[in-house]
Amino acid sequence: MNILVIVGVLVLVILVLIFRVQSLVAILRGSDKRVDGLSNRINGGMFLIFLFGGLGLFFWYTFSKSHVYNLPEAASIHGKETDMLFAITMAVIVAVFVIVNFLILFFAYKYQYKKDREVKFYPDNHLLETVWTIIPAIVLAALVFGGWRSWTEITADAKESDKPVVFEIVGQQFLWASRYPGMDGELGKHDFRSIDSKNSFGIDLNDEKGYDDFMPLNIHVPVGKEVLMRIRAKDVIHSVFIPHLRVKMDAVPGMPTQFRFTPTKTTDEMRSLLNDPEFTYEIACTEICGRGHFGMKHTLVVDTPEEYAKWYAEQSKDASFASLNEKYLVEKVPAEKKDALNAVLAKIKGEEVVAEPVVETPVVDSLTTDSTIVEVASDSTVSDSSPELAH
Amino acid sequence: MSAVAHEHDHHHEESFVTKYLFSLDHKMIAKQFLITGLIWAFFGGGLSILFRIQLGFPNADLSWLEPLLGNWIQEDGKMDPNFYLAAVTMHGTIMVFFVLTAGLSGTFSNLLIPLQIGARDMASGLMNMLSYWFFFASGVLMMISLFLETGPASGGWVAYPPLSALTDLGEAAPGQGAGMTLWLTAMALFIVSSLLGSVNYVATVINMRTKGLTFDRLPLTIWAFFVTAIIGLLSFPVLFAAALLLIFDRNFGTSFYLSDIYVNGEALSHVGGSPILYQHLFWFLGHPEVYIVLIPALGITSEIIATNSRKPIFGYKAMIASILGIAFLSFIVWGHHMFSSGMNPFLGSVFMFLTLIIAIPSAVKAFNYITTLWKGNIIFTPAMLFSIGLVSLFVSGGVTGIALGNSALDIQLHDTYFVVAHFHLVMGAASFFGMVAGIYHWFPKMFGRMMDDRLGYVHFWLTFIGVYMVFMPMHYIGIQGFPRRYYSYSAYDTWSDYVNPETFNISMFISIAAFITFSAQAIFVFNFIYSALKGKRATQNPWNSNTLEWTTPVEGIHGNWPGEIPEVHRWPYDYSKPGAKEDFIPQTVPFSETPESNLEGEA
Numbered sequence A: 001m002n003i004l005v006i007v008g009v010l011v012l013v014i015l016v017l018i019f020r021v022q023s024l025v026a027i028l029r030g031s032d033k034r035v036d037g038l039s040n041r042i043n044g045g046m047f048l049i050f051l052f053g054g055l056g057l058f059f060w061y062t063f064s065k066s067h068v069y070n071l072p073e074a075a076s077i078h079g080k081e082t083d084m085l086f087a088i089t090m091a092v093i094v095a096v097f098v099i100v101n102f103l104i105l106f107f108a109y110k111y112q113y114k115k116d117r118e119v120k121f122y123p124d125n126h127l128l129e130t131v132w133t134i135i136p137a138i139v140l141a142a143l144v145f146g147g148w149r150s151w152t153e154i155t156a157d158a159k160e161s162d163k164p165v166v167f168e169i170v171g172q173q174f175l176w177a178s179r180y181p182g183m184d185g186e187l188g189k190h191d192f193r194s195i196d197s198k199n200s201f202g203i204d205l206n207d208e209k210g211y212d213d214f215m216p217l218n219i220h221v222p223v224g225k226e227v228l229m230r231i232r233a234k235d236v237i238h239s240v241f242i243p244h245l246r247v248k249m250d251a252v253p254g255m256p257t258q259f260r261f262t263p264t265k266t267t268d269e270m271r272s273l274l275n276d277p278e279f280t281y282e283i284a285c286t287e288i289c290g291r292g293h294f295g296m297k298h299t300l301v302v303d304t305p306e307e308y309a310k311w312y313a314e315q316s317k318d319a320s321f322a323s324l325n326e327k328y329l330v331e332k333v334p335a336e337k338k339d340a341l342n343a344v345l346a347k348i349k350g351e352e353v354v355a356e357p358v359v360e361t362p363v364v365d366s367l368t369t370d371s372t373i374v375e376v377a378s379d380s381t382v383s384d385s386s387p388e389l390a391h
Numbered sequence B: 001m002s003a004v005a006h007e008h009d010h011h012h013e014e015s016f017v018t019k020y021l022f023s024l025d026h027k028m029i030a031k032q033f034l035i036t037g038l039i040w041a042f043f044g045g046g047l048s049i050l051f052r053i054q055l056g057f058p059n060a061d062l063s064w065l066e067p068l069l070g071n072w073i074q075e076d077g078k079m080d081p082n083f084y085l086a087a088v089t090m091h092g093t094i095m096v097f098f099v100l101t102a103g104l105s106g107t108f109s110n111l112l113i114p115l116q117i118g119a120r121d122m123a124s125g126l127m128n129m130l131s132y133w134f135f136f137a138s139g140v141l142m143m144i145s146l147f148l149e150t151g152p153a154s155g156g157w158v159a160y161p162p163l164s165a166l167t168d169l170g171e172a173a174p175g176q177g178a179g180m181t182l183w184l185t186a187m188a189l190f191i192v193s194s195l196l197g198s199v200n201y202v203a204t205v206i207n208m209r210t211k212g213l214t215f216d217r218l219p220l221t222i223w224a225f226f227v228t229a230i231i232g233l234l235s236f237p238v239l240f241a242a243a244l245l246l247i248f249d250r251n252f253g254t255s256f257y258l259s260d261i262y263v264n265g266e267a268l269s270h271v272g273g274s275p276i277l278y279q280h281l282f283w284f285l286g287h288p289e290v291y292i293v294l295i296p297a298l299g300i301t302s303e304i305i306a307t308n309s310r311k312p313i314f315g316y317k318a319m320i321a322s323i324l325g326i327a328f329l330s331f332i333v334w335g336h337h338m339f340s341s342g343m344n345p346f347l348g349s350v351f352m353f354l355t356l357i358i359a360i361p362s363a364v365k366a367f368n369y370i371t372t373l374w375k376g377n378i379i380f381t382p383a384m385l386f387s388i389g390l391v392s393l394f395v396s397g398g399v400t401g402i403a404l405g406n407s408a409l410d411i412q413l414h415d416t417y418f419v420v421a422h423f424h425l426v427m428g429a430a431s432f433f434g435m436v437a438g439i440y441h442w443f444p445k446m447f448g449r450m451m452d453d454r455l456g457y458v459h460f461w462l463t464f465i466g467v468y469m470v471f472m473p474m475h476y477i478g479i480q481g482f483p484r485r486y487y488s489y490s491a492y493d494t495w496s497d498y499v500n501p502e503t504f505n506i507s508m509f510i511s512i513a514a515f516i517t518f519s520a521q522a523i524f525v526f527n528f529i530y531s532a533l534k535g536k537r538a539t540q541n542p543w544n545s546n547t548l549e550w551t552t553p554v555e556g557i558h559g560n561w562p563g564e565i566p567e568v569h570r571w572p573y574d575y576s577k578p579g580a581k582e583d584f585i586p587q588t589v590p591f592s593e594t595p596e597s598n599l600e601g602e603a
Ligand code: HEM
Pocket: B290, B291, B293, B294, B336, B337, B355, B356, B358, B359, B362, B398, B399, B400, B401, B402, B404, B405, B406, B410, B413, B414, B415, B419, B422, B423, B426, B427, B428
C-alpha cells in the first residue's frame, strides 16, 4: 500500500515538473500557440503512461493482494456456485475493461495531432456495427443464462419433502433477534400488536404453536442441512447479510421475506480453514436504518448435526417462551387456550399429558434422522453456545 | 420570434434585475444553472470529504472540525454517526439532482438547444426562467435543512420508507423529522423545475429548428438533450407521486407505504401499506434518472470528440438509435435495484434479462467513440481530454454492471462498495467529466473568453488519475463485502482487519486520493473565474467547429443572430471530408458551394 502512495506522489511531482518545464520551453520557443506543440505531445504521452501505468498497477495490486481481497470464503452450497459464476463474469469484465481501455487510451496517444496526418473520413460501417452489437449480446446472454439458473434455484420455494430447518430472524433498530420453533416443530403466528416488553417478537397468543418457541442469543444451524430463514422487521427496513454464506435479503415491516441456504462448513471447520480461532459467522445489516446501522451485528454458529440437536434440545426445553414467561402467559392467554398452554408447559417440563392433539408432532422433526443422536452428542463439547452477547 | 428581435432593438438598457436575475434569455439562464450547479458541486464534494475523513481515519480526533460542524462533533472528538449518514444522504441528493441534473442538463440544454438548432430563444422564456427559480427555491430549502438543529435528512438519497415516513425516531434518526420534510418539499420543487425545463426543451426542439435542420441533421448534443427531456417528462412525475404519497403517510396518517410497524414502544395503526411500493415508484424514476444524468454528458462528448478528432462521429445513426434504445429500456429495468428487496423472484429474473439488454446499446456507444478516435487527428483541448476520460470512465464503470445486473451475483454485491464503485464511475465521474468538458468547450460561447489550456491539462490529469484512484479500490473492498453507508467497520471481524486504523490501509488510500482530487478542482475554479474576467478574448469559432452556435457573434446578443437566422444545409459532422478545402464544413455551407467534396447524392 505504501508503494501506492509513493507512486501517487511521484506522478504528481512529475506532472507539476512537466508542466513547469513545458511552459518555460513553450515561452522560449514561442510555440504555445501551435496545435502540434509540445503540450499535444505531452498529453498524448501521458495517455500512454496512464494506460500502462494504470494497467500495471491494477494487475500488480490485484495479483499481489488476491489472497486478501477476494470474496470471503464461501460456506454454502449456492455460494460455491455463484462464486464460480462470479469468477467467470469477472474474467469477462476484466478482459473487456482492459481491451476497451487499451483502445481508447492507445488511440488517444497514437492519433494525436500531426500536421500532415491523413484523417480517415469514416462515417459508418454497418458490418462492423452489427458485429459489435451481436457479440456483446451473445456473451451477455450466456452470462445471464448462468445467473438465471442459479437465481431460480436459490429463490425456489423449499420442497415440502426437504423439511428444512426453520428459524426466524427479526430486525429492529439496531439489533437482530431470532426465534426457533419449539418442540412442536412449528413457529407460532405473530402480530405486531402483541409486542410488549415480555413478548418482543409479538407472538400471537391466539396461536398455541408459538408458546413453545424459543429465542436464543445466537443463531445455530446444522451443517449440511437446508435452512429456511424467515425474515421480518419491526420498525424500518433492514437487510440480513451473512457474507460467508452469500445470503442477503431485506427485512421489511409488514412483508415477511425468506432466504434458503445450506451451510457447508461448521464454525470449527472455518476456524481451522481460515486459521483464525476467533472466527464466527457474522450477520450485518445492509439497508440503511438509522444511527446504529453500522453496528447492527449478530452472529451465527454452524454446528455439526449432533451439536445442533443437542443445542436445540436444550434450548427448546430450557429457554422456551412458555417456560421463561409462564406467569405472563397464564395471565394473557385467552381462556380457550388455557388447556393448550398447560399442555405445552407440561410437555416442556417433561410431564406426560394425555389427549392433547397439538403435541403429537415428533420432537425435533426432520432435524435429526436418529433420535439417539441427542444422547450421543451430549458428551461432545458444543462449540459456541456460550452466550456471546449480540449487543 | 420577430417580436424578440424587435424587443432587442428597443431595449438596450436593461436593469440589473432583468439582465442577471429574472432574465428570460436562455444564455443567461444557462449561466445561472451553471453557477448554481457549481456552487452545489462544491457543497456536495465538501460533504464527501467530511465523510471520507471519517472512513479513512475513524480514530482521528476531529475537534478541529468543531468550528464548522458544531455539535456534530461529539465530546470525544468523533463524528456523530447521525451526521455521517446525513452527509452521505445530502451528498447523494445534491450530486444526482442539483449538480448532474440541474447543473449539467439545465446548463447545456438551455445554452445549446436554441444556439444549435438556430432559434432565437426557448419556446417559452418565462417557463425557462421559472424553471431556474424553482430550482433555486428547492436549493434554498435543501440548504436550510443543512443548518437545522436536528440535521438534514439522513435516510439515504433513495429515502426508503418506513425510515423516511416515521417523523419521530428520536436519536435513531433525528434528520427524519424536519430535515426529511424539507427534503421532500425541496424535491417537489425540484421536480417542478425539471418538468418546466423539459417541456420547454422538447417544445423548442420539435418546433423551432431553423430551415433545413431536419432530425437527421441534428447534432448529437441536441438529440441527447431532447431524449433526456422526454425521459424526465415521463419519469419525474412518478417520483412526484411517490413523494406526495410519502408526505401523506408522514403527515396525514395514510398507509400507502406503512404496515405492521412497532416503534418507540408502540404499535402504529398503519396496516395494509407496502414499503416495496415506494421502491418501485422511486426506481421507476431512479433508473431513468441515471440516464437523465448521463445522456447529456454523452451528447456533449459526441460533439467534442468529433470536433477535436477532426472526424465525423462514427455511426451517427447508430448513436441516435442507441440513445433511443437506452431511453426506452431505461424504463423497464428499475427492478435491478430491488433484487433483494423481497420482490417476487420471478420478477427478478425478468429484470435481470432486461437489464443486460441495456448493456448492448451502451457498448455500441463506447465502440462508436473509439472508432471515431481511430485514424483521427486528435487535438488535445482540455474539453477533448475530459471527453476521452469520460469514455474511459464510462466503460470502466459500465462493465461491472454486468455482474450487478446478474441477480444471482447481486445477492452478494448489493449495497456494498462494489455498487458504489460501479455507479460513481459510470454515472458520477463520467457525467461530471461531461459537464466539465462542456464548460471548457463552450466557455467562449458563454463568456466570450477562452479558459487557460495549461491549467486545464493539469486539472484533467489530476482529476482523471484521482478519480480512478478513488473508485477502483472500492471494487476490492466491495468484493470483500463492505456494506455501504457504514460509519465504521470496527464491529465486524470480517472487515475490521482490512481497515485497521493503526496501519496504512486501503480506506485511507481512498480518502487521501479523494482529498487530492477534490483539492485539484481549485485549479478549475481559479481558471474559471480568472478566465471569465481576464481570459484571452475568444474568436468566433475557436475550435473550427461545424455547428450553428459558432456562427453567432462572440458577445452573445439577445435573439442570438443579428440578422436572419442561418439556414442549415448538411449534417454537423463534415470534418476532414475528402476533397474539401478545409478540414471542416459548417452546417450553413450549401452543397452547391462545395462541389469538390460532395459525396454521391449530395447536391
Ligand atoms: C452496462 C449497463 C449497466 C448495468 C447492467 C447496470 C446495472 C446496475 C445494477 C444491477 C445496479 C444495482 C446494484 C445494486 O444495488 O446491487 C446498478 C446500480 C446503479 N447503477 Fe448501473 N448499470 C449499468 C449502467 C449504468 C449507467 C450507465 C449508470 C449511470 C449513468 C448507472 C448508474 C447506477 C447507479 C446510480 C446505481 C446505484 C443506485 C443506488 O443504489 O444508489 N448504471 N447498476
